[in-house]
Amino acid sequence: xxxxxxxxxxxxxxxxxxxxxxxxxxxxxxxxxxxxxxxxxxxxxxxxxxxxxxxxxxxxxxxxxxxxxxxxxxxxxxxxxxxxxxxxxxxxxxxxxxxxxxxxxxxxxxxxxxxxxxxxxxxxxxxxxxxxxxxxxxxxxx
Amino acid sequence: xxxxxxxxxxxxxxxxxxxxxxxxxxxxxxxxxxxxxxxxxxxxxxxxxxxxxxxxxxxxxxxxxxxxxxxxxxxxxxxxxxxxxxxxxxxxxxxxxxxxxxxxxxxxxxxxxxxxxxxxxxxxxxxxxxxxxxxxxxxxxxxxxxxxxxxxxxxxxxxxxxxxxxxxxxx
Numbered sequence: 001x002x003x004x005x006x007x008x009x010x011x012x013x014x015x016x017x018x019x020x021x022x023x024x025x026x027x028x029x030x031x032x033x034x035x036x037x038x039x040x041x042x043x044x045x046x047x048x049x050x051x052x053x054x055x056x057x058x059x060x061x062x063x064x065x066x067x068x069x070x071x072x073x074x075x076x077x078x079x080x081x082x083x084x085x086x087x088x089x090x091x092x093x094x095x096x097x098x099x100x101x102x103x104x105x106x107x108x109x110x111x112x113x114x115x116x117x118x119x120x121x122x123x124x125x126x127x128x129x130x131x132x133x134x135x136x137x138x139x140x141x142x
Numbered sequence: 143x144x145x146x147x148x149x150x151x152x153x154x155x156x157x158x159x160x161x162x163x164x165x166x167x168x169x170x171x172x173x174x175x176x177x178x179x180x181x182x183x184x185x186x187x188x189x190x191x192x193x194x195x196x197x198x199x200x201x202x203x204x205x206x207x208x209x210x211x212x213x214x215x216x217x218x219x220x221x222x223x224x225x226x227x228x229x230x231x232x233x234x235x236x237x238x239x240x241x242x243x244x245x246x247x248x249x250x251x252x253x254x255x256x257x258x259x260x261x262x263x264x265x266x267x268x269x270x271x272x273x274x275x276x277x278x279x280x281x282x283x284x285x286x287x288x289x290x291x292x293x294x295x296x297x298x299x300x301x302x303x304x305x306x307x308x309x310x311x312x313x
Contacts, residue, residue: 033241035233035297036225038304040244060248060308104227 003063004097010067015074018056020044025127028120030112034104039065043112045076045084047120052076052084057112064102068092068109081117148202148215158213158284160206169203213280214296220289224297233297234290244301251308266309273302 003011019042022029026046033040039061046054055073059066071092076084092098092106149156152168176199181192205211214224226232254261280295 031238031241031245033236033244033301034227035236035300036227038301040241040248040301042245058245058249060245060304107227 003067006071006096007063007067007098010070010096011063014057014066014070016054016056016070016077017058019058020046020054020056025123026120028116028118028123030115030117030119032108032111032115034061034065034108036104037061039105039108041065041069041108041112043069043072043109043116045113045116045120047081050080052079052081061108062102062105064096064098064105065108067096068098068105069112071095072109072113076113081120084113085117087113147219148205151198151202152206154206156216156219158209158216158281160212162207165203165206169199172199173203210277210296210299213277213284213292216284217289217293217296220287220292222289222293224293224300234294236294236297236301240298240301244305247305248308262309266306269302269305269309273299273306276302 020027020029022044024046026048028045028047030043031040039059041057041059041061043057044055045052055076057069057073059069072087075087087110089103089106089110092109093103096106098106147156152165152172154160154165154168173196176192176195178189178192178196181189184192205215217224221231222233223231224233229235254265276295276299280292280299283289283292283295
């Protein structure tokens with residue numbers, strides 16, 4: 001299959017390959033898989049004051065899956081979380097000129113960034129609940 | 143004959159358990175009977191029909207003689223096409239823990255490689271055993287008519303297959 005120049009560029013020089021500490025409260029981790037082909041993708045973001053300051057990925061799959069996740073990490077850096085949630089697979093597929101049989105790779109990358117944001121949001125909600133619990137306990141004891 | 147159903151094409155019952163001898167005999171007989179060469183004197187329509195039927199017979203045989211393809215095909219007949227990445231009619235999504243395990247095991251491949259070919263071989267043996275176990279679960283589920291459960295096991299087998307492929311390719 002003929003890959004577009006952009007896919008080949010991301011495949012040969014992937015941006016932001018690597019990992020962030022998944023236990024860090026500022027880090028959100030999304031792990032998704034494509035059942036039909038067995039590709040797996042991990043995408044992580046670091047969020048400070050509502051802005052994504054770092055993004056990393058590891059993708060074990062075809063060139064289009066690697067390029068899709070590489071592109072998304074490039075895009076989201078500097079975005080606010082709510083902006084990153086707006087990214088959809090159509091934009092990714094268009095940027096990389098993915099053929100129809102590879103559209104599912106861009107869907108995977110969209111799912112991965114959404115899963116990473118959800119993970120970060122869940123961590124923030126938990127922190128908030130803990131803070132409230134502590135405040136309530138302090139109010140009770142005083 | 144329903145040309146869209148591989149079992150019907152070869153005159154077999156749609157089940158995982160299959161008499162391989164009967165499959166071979168049926169295939170060879172039908173292939174001879176419907177060979178496109180027999181239609182060379184016919185009209186364009188007849189020749190095309192003969193080509194299509196002959197193609198359907200070959201495709202049915204290719205899918206049904208292979209146990210994994212046969213099991214996957216039974217899932218498709220049951221409404222789950224695991225070649226499709228659409229959660230509505232395609233493969234069910236795998237549990238998060240399974241996907242995390244798949245990522246971590248791929249991450250660990252570089253270390254395994256550093257330990258040498260014996261370590262790679264040992265890992266390949268283990269993953270292939272897991273593949274067999276997943277496949278056995280799929281067959282058991284298909285016998286009970288539990289298509290979704292079978293599809294999950296077959297998808298698990300595919301992810302493991304990809305892991306084996308990576309062991310063999312990225313030296």
